[in-house]
Amino acid sequence: MGCNHKNRNDKFCVAIASRYGEDVQAETAVHKKSPSPVDQHVGRRIRMRRMMIGLSQEKLGAALGLTFQQVQKYEKGSNRVGASRLLEIAGVLGVGVEYFYEGLPQVAGDTPRHEPILEFLTIPESERLVRNFVRLKDEVARRKVTDLVEWLAGAARSEPRDGQP
Numbered sequence: 001m002g003c004n005h006k007n008r009n010d011k012f013c014v015a016i017a018s019r020y021g022e023d024v025q026a027e028t029a030v031h032k033k034s035p036s037p038v039d040q041h042v043g044r045r046i047r048m049r050r051m052m053i054g055l056s057q058e059k060l061g062a063a064l065g066l067t068f069q070q071v072q073k074y075e076k077g078s079n080r081v082g083a084s085r086l087l088e089i090a091g092v093l094g095v096g097v098e099y100f101y102e103g104l105p106q107v108a109g110d111t112p113r114h115e116p117i118l119e120f121l122t123i124p125e126s127e128r129l130v131r132n133f134v135r136l137k138d139e140v141a142r143r144k145v146t147d148l149v150e151w152l153a154g155a156a157r158s159e160p161r162d163g164q165p
Contacts, residue, residue: 035076035077035078036077036080038104039077039078039080039081040076040077041077041100041101041103041104041118042077042081042086042100042101043074043075043076043077043081044075044077044115044118044119044121044122045099045100045101045102045103045118046071046074046075046081046089046093046100047075047121047122048117048118048121049093049095049099050075050093051121051126051127051130053093053094054131055092055093056068057071057072057075060089060092060093063092064085064088064089064092074089075122076122086100103115103118133145
């Protein structure tokens with residue numbers, strides 16, 4: 001039995017040793033599962049709380065016996081956080097487990113509401129921006145930074161994209 005190479009992007013071949021010592025070719029569908037909205041929400045809440053208390057991904061990972069890459073995957077929602085692991089994370093971050101579910105809709109079928117703060121925290125540069133913004137003690141300077149960001153966002157909206165006027 002051979003592999004169907006026409007669908008190579010959708011399927012892959014594996015050789016499976018049978019109990020009679022023969023190699024059998026089998027086609028197995030590969031489906032990359034995208035993160036669920038709930039997993040993404042929980043991950044964003046983990047990131048938000050971690051940043052609020054000034055804990056790095058490395059330090060959170062060390063406290064949990066994980067690598068910082070695993071913490072990143074949890075925060076992006078690409079890896080699900082199991083119940084016992086979420087309880088551990090809550091303990092390290094000093095919150096109850098319910099904290100991670102705040103803001104989720106209560107009715108099945110609803111999509112989580114859009115929260116700009118949580119979306120902001122998924123941007124890699126957000127941590128540096130927040131950390132340095134908080135260090136600004138001058139209110140006028142903070143206002144000027146805020147005005148600058150608003151101006152840049154407005155300018156980005158009005159710029160032509162991909163050669164369009």
